[in-house]
Amino acid sequence: MLNGSNTIAAISTAPGAGGIGVVRVSGPLALEIGQKISGATLVPRVANFHNFKDLNGTLIDQGLILFFSGPHSFTGEDIIELQCHGGTVVTQSILNLCLKNGAKLAEPGDFTKRAYLNNKIDLAQAESVADLINASTEEAALGAVNSLSGKFSLEINNLLKNLIELRMYVEACLDFPEEDIDFISEGNVKDKLQHLSETMMHIMQAASQGQLLRDGISLVLVGQPNVGKSSLLNQLSGEDKAIVTDIPGTTRDAITSDINLNGMPLNIIDTAGLRETDDPIEKFGIEKTWSSLEKGHVALFLVEASKGITDYEQSILGRLPKDIKQIWIFNKIDLLNSKAKLQQLNNDQIVYMSAKTGEGLDLLKQAILNEVGFKENSEGSENKFIARKRHLEALENVHHSLQNAQLNIASAELVAEELTIAQKYLSSITGEFSSDDLLGEIFSQFCIGK
Ligand SMILES: Nc1nc2c(ncn2[C@@H]2O[C@H](COP(=O)(O)OP(=O)(O)OP(=O)(O)O)[C@@H](O)[C@H]2O)c(=O)[nH]1
Numbered sequence: 233m234l235n236g237s238n239t240i241a242a243i244s245t246a247p248g249a250g251g252i253g254v255v256r257v258s259g260p261l262a263l264e265i266g267q268k269i270s271g272a273t274l275v276p277r278v279a280n281f282h283n284f285k286d287l288n289g290t291l292i293d294q295g296l297i298l299f300f301s302g303p304h305s306f307t308g309e310d311i312i313e314l315q316c317h318g319g320t321v322v323t324q325s326i327l328n329l330c331l332k333n334g335a336k337l338a339e340p341g342d343f344t345k346r347a348y349l350n351n352k353i354d355l356a357q358a359e360s361v362a363d364l365i366n367a368s369t370e371e372a373a374l375g376a377v378n379s380l381s382g383k384f385s386l387e388i389n390n391l392l393k394n395l396i397e398l399r400m401y402v403e404a405c406l407d408f409p410e411e412d413i414d415f416i417s418e419g420n421v422k423d424k425l426q427h428l429s430e431t432m433m434h435i436m437q438a439a440s441q442g443q444l445l446r447d448g449i450s451l452v453l454v455g456q457p458n459v460g461k462s463s464l465l466n467q468l469s470g471e472d473k474a475i476v477t478d479i480p481g482t483t484r485d486a487i488t489s490d491i492n493l494n495g496m497p498l499n500i501i502d503t504a505g506l507r508e509t510d511d512p513i514e515k516f517g518i519e520k521t522w523s524s525l526e527k528g529h530v531a532l533f534l535v536e537a538s539k540g541i542t543d544y545e546q547s548i549l550g551r552l553p554k555d556i557k558q559i560w561i562f563n564k565i566d567l568l569n570s571k572a573k574l575q576q577l578n579n580d581q582i583v584y585m586s587a588k589t590g591e592g593l594d595l596l597k598q599a600i601l602n603e604v605g606f607k608e609n610s611e612g613s614e615n616k617f618i619a620r621k622r623h624l625e626a627l628e629n630v631h632h633s634l635q636n637a638q639l640n641i642a643s644a645e646l647v648a649e650e651l652t653i654a655q656k657y658l659s660s661i662t663g664e665f666s667s668d669d670l671l672g673e674i675f676s677q678f679c680i681g682k
């Protein structure tokens with residue numbers, strides 16, 4: 233139980249009209265508040281129908297109250313859940329009643345933060361609660377629920393256990409420098425480091441899939457006017473989202489559409505065609521194209537298949553942001569009577585397709601998956617977990633330290649130092665060592681009531 237923790241309350245259901253609304257209260261006063269409102273003695277884990285009355289005894293609503301006695305609750309503290317009728321006024325009145333009875337309004341993520349601080353879940357699990365709520369595809373939700381159940385944390389903890397064992401062995405060798413043993417070969421340090429590295433790469437691979445599943449990618453359609461960008465947006469989204477005409481310069485504002493590609497969320501941005509123009513509105517549109525490219529992960533660069541890549545596209549290429557990936561689309565193959573194909577040219581993928589007929593769209597989808605390294609779910613959804621950029625950065629640091637340890641294998645001191653650094657980064661994922669700033673940042677992104 234948190235020392236000196238106060239009691240928090242919030243409406244946990246989404247705002248608006250609904251059959252049921254839930255107000256949740258956690259902390260030392262929770263039981264007392266529930267008993268005051270219901271006028272009844274509450275028994276843990278038993279749902280009973282009660283009148284909900286205010287301090288003057290006026291009936292506010294009727295519903296169920298659930299009591300979870302700490303530490304056997306989500307937060308580890310006493311919790312009551314008041315299930316009232318849904319709707320803004322009723323839920324707000326019940327919440328006000330809890331506040332009048334001594335609770336304070338919960339901040340975003342407060343309940344989950346308490347669960348983490350009371351060791352009910354680790355930090356990666358706490359993050360997955362928000363990821364589950366915010367998941368935009370079914371696959372992302374499955375990944376989040378796997379992370380919440382501890383799959384990702386288990387992989388991290390197993391690696392951590394092996395890493396600590398090795399670190400302790402190397403440190404023990406440091407304590408006995410006079411013993412004339414070759415610590416590296418005696419303890420198979422080299423092999424063990426190699427094994428750690430391999431396991432680590434495996435986790436990193438899975439985590440990068442998990443990050444794509446959570447955050448998805450942003451695709452920007454670019455090219456000269458009339459090459460078929462808006463037609464392609466409409467094909468990809470399966471909707472008539474953008475206006476298509478044969479007048480060059482039709483699209484001005486950036487138009488976005490969210491789709492799901494094999495479970496990975498894709499945000500597609502259709503932009504104004506790039507060309508020299510005196511039209512002030514079109515100029516604004518073209519500026520927007522450039523700022524969309526700054527935010528994008530992959531540029532789908534469209535050209536007319538009959539013309540191919542001209543000097544104009546080459547000149548644009550030089551202005552693209554450095555870290556944006558790109559796929560070439562040779563569009564309008566229907567006019568050439570040629571077949572759709574996916575070609576690899578040096579480092580670039582080229583898709584020959586028709587945005588008008590949709591021929592080759594499946595090849596484009598394949599090219600997008602190839603470009604970002606998103607794999608088909610070959611291992612089954614139960615093996616997927618969701619991950620965040622923060623986790624990937626920590627894993628990259630672990631990888632770096634393990635590499636340094638391997639390079640400095642001749643020095644027990646340096647190996648021990650690198651293993652200590654690796655341990656610190658690995659532990660930051662599950663939150664063993666985490667700063668208040670980091671916690672503040674993570675939990676502030678939650679919704680209130682969770
Ligand atoms: N035959 C054929 N016509 C296409 C194809 N894709 C687009 N078009 C036509 O090309 C014209 C321009 O298409 P849009 O999708 O508006 O082109 P855009 O790149 O968005 O043009 P701007 O918005 O002006 O930059 C329209 O008449 C489309 O019907 C294609 O694959 N084949």
Ligand SMILES: [Mg+2]
Binds near residue numbers: 483502503505
């Ligand atoms: Mg357009």
